[in-house]
Amino acid sequence: METTGRFKLFIGAANRNRILFPFFSLITLIVVSAIVSPYFLTVINIKHLLAQVAIVAVLAVGETYVILTGGIDLAPGSLLALGGAATAALIKWVGLPIPIGILGGLFIGALAGAANGLLVARVRIPSFIVTLAMLAIGRGATLVLTNGRPITGFPHGVSVIASYIGPIPVLIIIVFVVYVLAQLVLSYTKLGRYIYAIGGNEQAVRIVGINVNRVKLFVFIFSGVCAALGGIMMDARLDSATPTAGQGYELDAIAASVLGGVSFTGGVGSLTGTFMGALIMTILGNLLNLLGVAAFYQYIAKGMILIIAAISLSRGVRYAK
Amino acid sequence: MKFSLVTGLVLMLGLVMSIGTIGMADQASPRIALFVSTINNPYFVTMANGAKAAAEEFGASITVFDGQNDASIQTKQVEDAIAKGYSAILLNSVDQSALVPVVKEANAAGIPVFSVDRDVKGGQRVCYIGTSNVLAAEQGAATFLRALALTKFAKPTPWKIVILEGIPGASAAVEREEGFKNVLKPFIDAGVIKVIADQTAQFDRATGLKVMEDILATTKDIDGLICANDEMALGALRALKEAGVPVGMANNGVIIMGFDAEADAVAAVKAGDMVGTVAQAPFIQGYWGTEAAVKYVQGTWTVPADTQVYKPTGAKFIPTPVAVVTAENADTITTLTLAKPPLPR
Amino acid sequence: MKGVSKRFGGVHALEKVDFSLGKDEVVGLIGDNGAGKSTLIKMLAGVYRPDDGEILFEGRQVEIHNPKEAKSLGIETVYQELALVDNLDIPANIFLGREPTFRIPWLGIIDGQEMERHARQILERLKIKINSMHSPVLNLSGGQRQAVAISRALYSNPKVMIMDEPTAALAVKEVNKVLDLIVQLKKSGVSVIFISHTLQNTFSVSDRVVILRKGQKVGDIATDKTTPDEVVKLMVGAEEAPTGVV
């Protein structure tokens, strides 16, 4: 299939195929859920579902960017807490106006992301190690900042972020905007092209004179900002910033990317897939709760789904470097 | 590249404005090591604060170690502390069994061990300073039942309740569940109460919100909600309010019971959104633990002869106070939980 | 290049090697595995910096700090370890690092149509037929991949084209195509450095051969004044270099 529009969506033929698996999984899951639970397709449940998917989905955007370059980011869960707590502290303790507080939180996320990016790109420490350290440091910094206690009760403006327009959560609108912009960057800009290229063959990209380090720095900063954004969304949803917020969310973000067909070796995948991956994870949890399945089995069910996804996707992978 | 290394590290460190309080050891005074299971929870932060207050008051130095809820990490930390020759060890163990070997190592090295809040199942402990989660949960459940009956007496039984459990398998979760069930079971069997959902919310606020949202999609006819900690109760409270479900006795709404008496929860109790939360006394646990350790090392205190035994582990048991925070006592509860009552002699 | 040396840790990959390339000239670079051929050309391509010695280009002394500077001098390279990005398609590979963009500052939005049009032109000029421009290059045959790599190098009308084993792993027909291409390049005024382990290929296109052995230059002879046999002896060190040794 040849597309010849002036703007040609760049996801590559194989990427298109990788969308099919998450797409059909998602459809199947929705159909099954609707059949087994009469509550699944109710307005209230869908409304909740969309709000629930928002935070994991926003972390997964940054995670997908990093994974596309062939790296991994383990810090989002902690940076969610840090960004959320920083915003909360700025608004509640320092008394800054809400938008400034939000920018402050995002900036902290960017700063932590920049630390990750510099150490990965310039000092060449594997991203797994650097972000594992940041996972610990981010959590520690959050505890220091909050003194281990939740920051609660924001001015009214914050809760607007977690409100609903009709049945549509504002959160999901924010997520939608982030996804569209981020996918446009991936599909149509040089930066997006280089993100894919680095994941495909980093050496080749260096040889043609592209500044690989700058691209890597960017993806980690972006991931940090996404995590902080997730933290701010969490603040709004809970009307509080808890220092333990987001624990383990990095794994959900990674799982969403993988379920959505993003190749772990980098260079293959799209955000459309990632969003479907995030939906699959959230719907699965939602369904199990609707059915009243005990926690022990929920863990097992989620693990099984991931394995099945990995197996199905690996069939199509001919991209291992 | 050097620039990046330095900048990267400075940024990382810059985020950690100061990494807490690794006290400079004062050679002359007793050096106490407190091993908390995790610092990632306000409860243990309060415990550490109690310990610090006592250390200051009784002229000791204290170092707090964060076991990160990982038995192997905590084991390593205790081993290191034994090697460094601390005067006494206050252990809030991550795991009842896994820490037994290091307790024995400490015994062999002649360092006295006090268990705080969570005991271990073997080795020599001078005493166990804590509360029984089971007993505390029973008190909470009793208060919950009373409030439920007072509010819902006009409504035909069974009254429908939701239980939110802690992290599956964690000892606090298991014991609190046991306490709840001890009290509620007869009423469930008699058909007065119906448990419409019994789910975990991982001791986590965001998860509490999510699980309650999912439950609300199936029904809004909920009379009571009892939670194994406040974080989950607060998350669920938010979901109920969002869905427009009335809460609290005054509104004839959902009766919500929490556990831990976190500041946010105490505020919710004052506001009438929650009927109560169980207050254990982490501050007193930390305070008493440190006081006992210092004085034991200095030879001015030993475990009183008439001390009872904690049945599950066989340790000598010095119970710290438990109180259920309700609207009546909410204003004065901090005087109870942040008090420094005398250590039993 | 005059007296260039390069060391990797303890390995003397190159020692005081002089190397020259005339206009419209095809020079075959010959040497055993590990002799330093790739190292030599990577210094011209801006991948490595020489530890010692200097590089002159069109009479001027130049310093080539990175691949971009090499390209702006007009030196293009097709690498031995084919530097293609497997998961990208043909146009994306040909234009990697210099994608045509719309004239909107900062955003760097790629003009996909323009890129595809150019890519087709280049491939046509090389008489290379490829059905699907948009499947990842991983799915192409070895010869097609080589063609993409050469297309990339050709796109900027270079003065010097460096080809490191472009014929390795190719079928005979495809090898001939590449050799034809080199002759074409020479005719159109491009100087070529050609590395190959197949002496027959080297001899068929080169004006001159330079022989490296263990990081040192051991021969520099016009092609019509020598024979493959003689070159092999120099390569493995069986005979002292007869001419041109510095």
Ligand SMILES: Nc1ncnc2c1ncn2[C@@H]1O[C@H](COP(=O)(O)OP(=O)(O)OP(=O)(O)O)[C@@H](O)[C@H]1O
């Ligand atoms: N980046 C590097 N780091 C360390 N040593 C290297 C590096 N690149 C090359 N070498 C060493 O330098 C020497 C020359 O290598 P080079 O790649 O130039 O050989 P070559 O002539 O191209 O061989 P081949 O015919 O196998 O391609 C070898 O001993 C090689 O191991």
Ligand SMILES: [Mg+2]
């Ligand atoms: Mg080579």
